[in-house]
Amino acid sequence: MAHYFSDDVDADSVKSQPATVELNVPGMTATLATDRGVFSAGQVDTGSRLLLISGPPPVVGDRVIVDVGAGYGPIAVTLAKKNPGATIWAVEVNPRARQLCERNAIALGLTNVRVVTPEEFPENLTVDRIWSNPPIRIGKAPLRELLSSWLTRLAPAGSAHLVVQKNLGADSLAKWLIAEGYGVERRAAQKGFRILDVKPKAEL
């Protein structure tokens, strides 16, 4: 059985079983296509919903917004609708999730979503905003490496907005980010989740 974070999901490893879920957050109502072999295929994840409800409003002038670990796209499509002037880069390793995310964006008429693998993201593109329900289950060290690789791309006025379950290490992740030199504020704590706002390291 492949895990949701595997990048080798195909019809052989997890048989397809198409389904739909309802996304209902302030400013966005949609029916999204999902499938077996992708994260939270049965319903929009509670953490992702909380992030969308409690996260900050759109920032005028944002051009590059990244959803790290976009899955089938509930966060990416919501950001795309709320930030029509920005490109939402939906970065995802799971091919089936990427296909679904692409399909969901097209079905909603959103032309500002780019669904890519991590390798396809342009190397020198500076990021205004990162939104993520990150793949905690890849393990502490790989997660820290993944987050560092994205946070170092933030513009000086940029920020990241993360949702992490308390019992999956939200508070130790926040401590580690602070120790690394990032600015961290806990925006919300609800239903066992933490919403963290992360600011880039101050330039020396």
Ligand SMILES: C[S@@+](CC[C@H](N)C(=O)[O-])C[C@H]1O[C@@H](n2cnc3c(N)ncnc32)[C@H](O)[C@@H]1O
């Ligand atoms: C907790 S899920 C969130 C999915 C989606 N944002 C949602 O709200 O339903 C994390 C996602 O990160 C993806 N992922 C794992 N490792 C990744 C990596 N190195 N780069 C990008 N995405 C990754 C997983 O495949 C998974 O879809």
